[in-house]
Amino acid sequence: MTTHALDAQSLKEKKRSWVLRNRFLLLRRSTQLLVLALFLAGPWAGVWIVKGTLTSSMTLNILPLSDPFLLLQTMVTGHWPELTGLIGLAIVVVSYAVFGGRLYCSWVCPMNVVTDSANWLHRKLDLKKGWQPKKHTRYWVLAMTLLVAAGSGSLAYELVNPVTLLHRGLVFGMGFAWAAVLMVFLFDTFVSRHGWCGHLCPMGAVYGLLNTKSLLRISAKNREACDDCMDCFEVCPENHVISPALRGKGDDTPLIQHRDCTSCGRCIDVCDLDVFSFTHRFDTQLIQPTSIEPGPRDPVATKAMGGHK
Amino acid sequence: MSDLKKTGLSSAKRRQFLGDAARTACGCAVAATFLTVYQAQAKALPADAIRPPGALTEEEFLSACVRCGLCVRDCPYDTLKLAELGETGPATGTPYFTARDVPCEMCEDIPCVAACPTGALDHSLTDIDDADMGVAVLIDQENCLNFLGLRCDVCYRVCPLIDEAIKLEMTPNTRTGSHAVFSPTVYADACTGCGKCEKACVLPESAIKVLPRRIARAESAEHYRLGWEEKAKAGNALVPGVIDLPDRVPDAGAFEPVFQPGKGQ
């Protein structure tokens, strides 16, 4: 039985190239770089495609975009933005809410590279989980930032928001913003696994709220093939979202419906048995097990491969 | 029995939940306190940092500006910059300029204001001459060349509102006794605070500087009345029947000029 399992293991590793195992990671790095390049083409090369920063921008002098969290902070202080700001807000809110709220976190946000790297190091060093804040903490932080804004009448959180500090730093000049970014990196590596994006960031919380009814979903369609290698749990920045879909039985939906899922596609990348795939929220189809696959959920096979990463 | 067990369990769960919530709330309260103190400190705007045209009052500005930098990008003269974290300047990320580096050129179409998506730069400002970024103050009469009796005039000549915001006012040069001093004099109502004068001052350190209005201006008491204005308004003497004694004017004859042409020097 053990040899059988190992055979299956080497077999599945052989047929999946490195590129295939990192395809969504590579795609995401490309979009993150592209977004940054669009912002930098102006100041660096004089090609003005996008002006401003992720908090509020103007593309080709026609398309305004504004970050919901930033405008929310402004509005709770009692200030009403100009029409361009409100249009930009509407476009961003509607697009993310329809397509996938947390696409921002994994495909756009510059901090994602930092926290992903921190997590990579965390795994390499085989560190303990560390402090794991309770699951609603990010909403508490969100409420806190808004309360402070309302109480102080200023965008207080923007003085320390590492996400906007980083992006503004890259586009306009860093100052000491790198220190805030370094703190997030160290925090995620040594203090709390997935601590920042996965538990605290109030910006991510807002995009998470937009993610509740989004179209784009990950489906554990092929969950019957899962051999419990735990690779997806290991790599997923929000791994509590996986279980209900993957461990579902019978008619339970294979869709990952939790709003915390960032649609990063890492679970698709790492799964050698192609359990996961991108789909839309109405596709609840399951792939029926085929006889060729080695016995799924075979307790002995599971045990033999359990430690394998 | 099983019912009892159930409620016992759920109440333990509830206790734990409440405990967790209380802990998180306390953590957030601590963070909120730090943030409040920090933002209070960061509210201080240095006197040489000038907000773009149309900026709301500092208090309102800090509640409106999302620190996006769109105003910076649309300024054709690269006047504006965003404050970086750690620099002793305005609140991190907010736009400002330093007149001595690059002043505001007072663009007619005010692109910085048009670009602002939040209205932190007030869109009701449509005539740049109405801008109120600060007020120029001739801060050092001891070093200003015009006050020393020369005709530098540079700050006066560069002013976009020449003869309105800044005028040359002639007074006798008491040192030479026979020349005039053309003192550059700023009229605060007209001055926009663009900083062109401060930038242009020929001295190594400018003798004329743009300051925020709160520092540059005094405030007249509300009940003060200027007698001559009231008189003009009323069209006649305010207290009728008062004898108008002749004003005492310094005796012109007592002023002996040092240089007297025709006196054979």
Ligand code: SF4
């Ligand atoms: S479930 Fe998959 S797509 Fe969603 S956050 Fe986790 S790894 Fe990313």
Ligand code: SF4
């Ligand atoms: S008025 Fe013109 S020069 Fe002055 S800050 Fe605005 S864009 Fe720049």
Ligand code: SF4
């Ligand atoms: S454009 Fe408006 S909101 Fe953006 S940085 Fe300038 S003043 Fe602030």
Ligand code: SF4
């Ligand atoms: S700041 Fe100087 S140049 Fe500008 S309007 Fe005032 S006096 Fe004129």
Ligand code: SF4
């Ligand atoms: S430019 Fe400077 S030195 Fe010359 S008159 Fe103006 S303030 Fe004085």
